[in-house]
Amino acid sequence: MSRLAVPKTYKLYIGGAFPRSESGRTYEVVSASGAFLANAAKASRKDARDAVVAARAAVSGWGGATAYNRGQVLYRIAELLEGRRAQFIAEIEEAEGVTRAVASAQVDESIDRWVWYAGWADKFAQVAGNANPVAGPYFNISVPEPTGVVAIVVPQDSSLLGFVSAVAPALVAGNSVVAVASERFPLSAISLAEVLATSDVPKGVVNVLTGSPAEIAPWLASHADVNALDLVGAGDLDWISLEIEAADTLKRVLRPEQGPDAAAPALGRISAFTETKTVWHTKSLR
C-alpha cells in the first residue's frame, strides 16, 4: 500500500518571502513525459518591480559585508545544497527525464561550482585590483566594487546547473540578483530558493521569478533601478530588443550563450558585474 504524497506549492521568492504572483496567475509545469508536476507562479510586471525593490534594498548590506563574510555565506549555501542532494536529483530526473546518474552529475557540479565561486569572494579583488604607480606624490589604488542590482535570464535548458552558474558569480562581488528561472524547468530554482531562505543569505540578495521570460525580461531590461542585465539564457527571446532597452539606462549587458557550456565558470563572470573604482590620495610628510 503506497502512501499518498503531499505535493509542494511552488511560489516566487522575493525579499526573503515566498509570495504567489500578485497577478494570481500560474502555469502548468510538466515532466519530460508530459505528466503534471506543479502549477508554478507566473510572475507579472508588478512582481518583477517588487523583486527589484527588494534587491535594491539588499545591495548596501550584501555589498558592504566583508569579503570573508560573503565567502562564508556562499559556502554555507553549498553545504545546505549537499544536504538536499536527493531532493534535487529526484526533481531533475522527473523534470528533465534524465537518468539518475545524469541528474546526480548536474547536482554535484552545481554544488562544486558554488564552492568554487564562494572561494573567490575574498580573492577576487586582489586579482582584479591594482596598485597604480602614478608619476607624482600620490597613493593610487584600483579596486572592483559591485555594480548593484543584476537581472539575469538564466540558462533555459537546465534545472539547477544553469541557474547556479549564472547567479553565483553575480553574488560574489556583492551584487544582488533578480533571476528569471527557466520557463520549462522552474522547480529546482524555487527549491534552491528554499535553500537560500534557510541559509545566511540576507533577504532580497537573491530574488527568483518564475513564469515567461519573454514577458518579464523587458520590464527588467528597462527598469531604471537595475544596473546590469545578464542575457545568458535569453537566446531564444528577442534579446536584441532587450539590449536596446537596457541601453536607455546604460546597463552593463552580457549577451546570450547557448549549449552545455553556457555560463561556464570564469573569473570574467564575476568581473562583468563589477565597477573599478580608483582612489587617489596625496602623500606628504607635513
Next chain:
Amino acid sequence: MSFLEYAPAPESRAILSLRDRYGLFIDGEFVDGRGTPFQTISPATEEHIATIANANEADVADAVAAARRAYDRTWSRMSGRDRGKYLFRIARLVQERSRELAVAESLDNGKPIKESRDVDVPLVAAWFFYYAGWADKLDHAGLGGDPRSLGVAAQVIPWNFPLLMLAWKIAPALAAGNTVVLKPAETTPLTALIFAEILQQAELPPGVVNIITGAGDTGAALVAHDGVDKVAFTGSTAVGRAIAKQIAGTDKRVTLELGGKAANIVFDDAPMDQAIEGIVNGIFFNQGHVCCAGSRLLVQENIHDEVVERLKLRLATLRLGDPLDKNTDIGAINSKEQLERIHELSEIGVAEGADRWSAPCEIPENGFWYAPTIFTNVQTSSRIARDEIFGPVLSVLTFRTPAEAIAKANNTPYGLSAGIWTDKGSRILAVADQLRAGVVWANTFNRFDPASPFGGYKESGYGREGGRHGLAAYLAPAATVGRGGAQFSTGRGGAQRRLETGAAAAPADLDTASERPTRSTETAAKPARRTRRTAKPAKKGAAK
C-alpha cells in the same frame, strides 16, 4: 596698477607651420574628403585657422578598409616588441614637438597655454610611453596567456582634451595590436592632424591609424560600419546611449566614457588652503570643460560661508583672456553652441532661485567667454545641481553629516568622479568606499596618469581607460579565438560581449577551450578576424 596686472606674455605662434587645408589621413596619406569641408576657428578670436576635410560614408568605408588591411597584413602579425618600438617613437616625437602641439591645441581649443603645455601634451607623451611598454607584455595584462587583439577600433573623441583623448584611445589600442580609425571632434581637429604628421615621421605602417574629420554623422557612420570590431567613445551620455543601442545585437565591443556631475565634498576639518585650490582646479580647470569636473561642491554647513568667501576672493584673482598668454588661467569656451548651453543653464539656475556670483573680469570683445561663476543657495532638485553644464559654473550645496554628504553625492544618475577633503584619513577611506564613482580624489582633484584607470559607474558609461584595465579593453582572452570573439561564447554567432570592467580574465586553470569544439579546423586555424566574420549573427540586421 594692481598686482594682478602683468604685461601680456603670449606664446609665439611662429612655431606652427599650419597648412591652409587639411585632408583626411587614410592609409598613411592625406586625401581629400568627399563631404563638404568645414572651417576650424579659434574660439578666442573667431578667426579662421584652417579648412578641414569632411568624411562622408564612402570615406569612412575607405578608412575602415585601410585599417582592416593594415590589421590583417601588418599590425596583427608584427611582434609586440616592434609594435612597442613604434609607440616609443611616437612618444618621443610628441615630446620633441610638444611646444608646437601645445600652441596648436590652445589655438584650436581655447584652453590656456599653461594647461596645454604643462598638462595635456606631457600626458599625451606619457600615455604613449606607458602603453608602448605593454605591447610585448600582454601575457601579463590579466587575461591569461597570449590574449588577442580585437581588430579594427572605431574611436570617437570630444573637443575638451583633443590630443589627450586621442592618446587615451590610440595608445592602448595599438599596444594591444588593434588598428584604428579615429574621429576627432568637429571643433578641434587640428592637433589630431598634426599628430598624423607625427605618425608619418614615425614611419608607422600605413593604415594602422586613420584619422577622419567630420561632424556627428561621420562618427555615427564610423560606429555603425560593419567592419568595426571595437567602439570607444568619449562624449555625452545621450550619444553614448545611442551608440549602445546601435551596437546592440552585434559582436562589437564597446567602451563608453560619458558625462558626469561630480561631487566635491569638503568637511570642516579639511586643509583649507589646499581645498580652496582644489575646488578651483576641480571646476575651473579647462573652463570646466571636463567630464569629471567637480561641479557640485558639497560643503559642511558650518564652514559654508568661509569657503564661499574664500572662493570668491580666489576667483577674483583668476585671469581670463588670450589662451596663448602664459599668464592666462581661464581661456575661451570652445564653441558658440557650448557657450549658449552654459548661458541657458545658468539662467535656469537663477530662475530656480539660486544666487549667482561671477568673478569680476573683463570679457574680450570677440570669441566665446564665460566668467567663472558660483551658485549658492542651490537646491538638490535644481537643474544646475543635476545637469552637466560643462562650463566654469560651480553649484554649492551643504551637508551636516558624512551620511548626508554621501547620500547627496550619490544622488545623480552619473558616477564618474568625486572629491573628498578632510584631514581624517579613516573618514576619507570610509567615504571613498561609499561613493558610487569610478575615480575618487582625496585631498586633490583632476589628477590623471596613464597608469591609473579612469571611467564611470552608472550612466557615466562603462569600461576603463588607463592602466592595465585600459589595456584589457582592447584585448580578448586567447580562448575565444575561433568561437566568436567574446569571452563566454559558445554559440549564437559569438554575440556575447565581455564588459571591460577590469582584469576580467578567464583564468587559465578554468579554461575549457580545449574541451570545446571549435567551429571547424579550418576556421580555427585562420586569424581571429576571419572566424568572427563567419560568426556574425544572422539577426544583426534587425538591430538597425
